[in-house]
Amino acid sequence: MTGEPAQFRMPSLGADMESGSVAEWLVHPGDQVRRGDVIAVIDTDKALIEVESFHTGVVDSLLVDAGERVPVGTPLALIAGAAPPSEPRVPTPTAPPARKRPPARAGKKRPQPEPQPEPVAGPPGHPPQPTPPPPITSPIVRHLAEQRGLDLATVHGTGPGGQVTRADVERAESRVKASPLARRIALDLDVDLAAVQGTGRAGAIRADDVRKAAARAGEPREAAAPAEAAPAAPTVQEAAAGEPRLEGRRDAMRQAIARAMARSKREIPHYYLSSTVDMSAALGWLRERNRDLPVSQRLLPAVLLLKAAARAAKEVPQLNGFWIDDAFVSGNAVNLGVAISLKGGGLIAPALLDVADRDLDDLMAALRDLVARSRAGRMRSSEMTEATITVTNLGEQGVEAVHGVIYPPQVALVGFGKILDRPWAVDGLLGVRPVVTVTLAADHRATDGFTGGRFLTTVDRLLNHPEGL
Amino acid sequence: MTPQRARELIERALAQVAPEADLTALPPDADFRDLLELDSLDFLSFVETLSDASDYRIEEDDYPALTTVAGGADFLAARAGPG
Numbered sequence: 235m236t237g238e239p240a241q242f243r244m245p246s247l248g249a250d251m252e253s254g255s256v257a258e259w260l261v262h263p264g265d266q267v268r269r270g271d272v273i274a275v276i277d278t279d280k281a282l283i284e285v286e287s288f289h290t291g292v293v294d295s296l297l298v299d300a301g302e303r304v305p306v307g308t309p310l311a312l313i314a315g316a317a318p319p320s321e322p323r324v325p326t327p328t329a330p331p332a333r334k335r336p337p338a339r340a341g342k343k344r345p346q347p348e349p350q351p352e353p354v355a356g357p358p359g360h361p362p363q364p365t366p367p368p369p370i371t372s373p374i375v376r377h378l379a380e381q382r383g384l385d386l387a388t389v390h391g392t393g394p395g396g397q398v399t400r401a402d403v404e405r406a407e408s409r410v411k412a413s414p415l416a417r418r419i420a421l422d423l424d425v426d427l428a429a430v431q432g433t434g435r436a437g438a439i440r441a442d443d444v445r446k447a448a449a450r451a452g453e454p455r456e457a458a459a460p461a462e463a464a465p466a467a468p469t470v471q472e473a474a475a476g477e478p479r480l481e482g483r484r485d486a487m488r489q490a491i492a493r494a495m496a497r498s499k500r501e502i503p504h505y506y507l508s509s510t511v512d513m514s515a516a517l518g519w520l521r522e523r524n525r526d527l528p529v530s531q532r533l534l535p536a537v538l539l540l541k542a543a544a545r546a547a548k549e550v551p552q553l554n555g556f557w558i559d560d561a562f563v564s565g566n567a568v569n570l571g572v573a574i575s576l577k578g579g580g581l582i583a584p585a586l587l588d589v590a591d592r593d594l595d596d597l598m599a600a601l602r603d604l605v606a607r608s609r610a611g612r613m614r615s616s617e618m619t620e621a622t623i624t625v626t627n628l629g630e631q632g633v634e635a636v637h638g639v640i641y642p643p644q645v646a647l648v649g650f651g652k653i654l655d656r657p658w659a660v661d662g663l664l665g666v667r668p669v670v671t672v673t674l675a676a677d678h679r680a681t682d683g684f685t686g687g688r689f690l691t692t693v694d695r696l697l698n699h700p701e702g703l
Numbered sequence: 704m705t706p707q708r709a710r711e712l713i714e715r716a717l718a719q720v721a722p723e724a725d726l727t728a729l730p731p732d733a734d735f736r737d738l739l740e741l742d743s744l745d746f747l748s749f750v751e752t753l754s755d756a757s758d759y760r761i762e763e764d765d766y767p768a769l770t771t772v773a774g775g776a777d778f779l780a781a782r783a784g785p786g
């Protein structure tokens with residue numbers, strides 16, 4: 235398909251990401267790109283991510299300069315002669331919590347907005363607003379939004395097909411404290427309330443604050459006043475902050491984690507199960523295997539745990555996927571998010587792709603590579619967006635059991651504690667065995683405890699037959 | 704291998720897995736896995752580097768002897784050949 239160039243947009247690299255900047259363009263206008271080529275390095279709050287193109291074609295133009303912070307979904311480049319991707323590369327589930335447009339899959343069926351030549355030329359304190367296809371809403375909801383001065387395009391819809399419901403409007407309104415008049419003026423002057431510093435009671439935004447913000451928006455970047463950003467809004471003050479400093483990045487990461495985890499606990503009715511697994515078979519097998527191999531090819535118990543979790547997720551597919559728009563969407567493969575703690579603080583959960591069908595040596599190499607790149611801050615976009623279930627291995631830090639918080643929109647999180655020697659009864663005799671506590675936190679909207687129980691039983695069975703892993 | 708030489712190798716291997724850490728501040732009898740927050744991958748890299756450098760194949764059974772710099776140096780000095 236030729237004709238209208240395809241838009242390469244700021245991807246959502248995780249449920250907690252709302253904005254990002256291009257740290258580096260790896261292509262120039264006129265370059266030929268193929269789907270899957272890394273074309274830019276995106277700086278999220280958490281890390282530098284290499285982002286792959288969804289399209290094949292020729293780079294027509296770059297719309298955003300390196301260093302400019304823009305919301306998720308903003309067109310970054312135009313790719314001419316692009317064939318539509320055969321399948322959505324970024325699955326719907328990766329849409330951010332406060333997505334400003336319908337998910338990619340639904341978006342494909344809608345008319346694309348006209349490519350804007352300078353979509354991000356907006357002044358600071360005034361994030362670029364690529365006009366997204368408006369979500370379908372009922373007249374009542376539209377009226378309600380209008381009355382309250384809310385731009386519907388900025389409201390996250392939780393109804394069928396991303397439809398904005400009355401509750402969504404009410405929630406959106408409560409996110410930023412502002413007077414109704416201030417909201418109306420903000421809508422008229424195209425000011426993002428999230429970027430406005432409120433001077434009213436409890437930081438509420440008054441009409442005057444909005445007018446001042448609108449006036450400031452005409453001034454150069456440096457003049458932008460620091461603004462309190464609402465939790466679920468693009469953090470404009472970060473854009474104005476200039477060079478990301480380490481301290482700032484850490485704060486930003488804390489904020490990103492805070493948003494994702496708060497969303498998880500707000501939306502997901504978690505249930506928790508745990509089971510203690512005898513690891514003597516697994517560790518014995520590993521020991522024999524490692525004894526005969528060069529040190530560089532040793533496997534870690536963590537790899538057996540990851541593989542067992544992935545295989546179990548394949549056998550109990552109800553836990554492998556996403557909860558989107560009131561329905562479960564199953565993952566195509568088991569892409570295991572691995573919670574990796576970063577040196578100096580912070581947490582990131584990139585995915586090991588297709589874990590259930592990879593052999594242990596391959597997985598070990600992939601894990602080493604992933605951890606090294608995560609800590610160096612170089613992940614790929616596919617790793618940041620395609621996890622279908624996440625594993626946290628806090629046992630490394632010595633805890634016995636971890637009752638995790640699900641990373642939305644995933645529906646399950648598996649936790650492994652430390653492998654400890656414990657008294658253990660086998661066939662009526664008491665012995666000492668290495669055991670590990672495996673926990674499952676699962677979304678009760680998607681599954682019931684019975685399914686979760688089957689998952690843990692499967693993990694137990696697999697770890698007791700390590701030769702089959 | 705002298706304990707002094709073994710200690711040098713251990714510190715060099717640690718510097719590789721924890722480049723940001725100040726190893727001069729590391730007490731020789733403290734558990735460095737805890738202090739440097741090494742996970743099992745880090746520790747495996749440490750073992751690999753140390754095995755190469757000392758020309759002594761460190762077995763998994765040896766891991767408990769390698770928890771402190773001082774203890775590890777004694778262990779390695781006793782096992783590894785001259786070097």
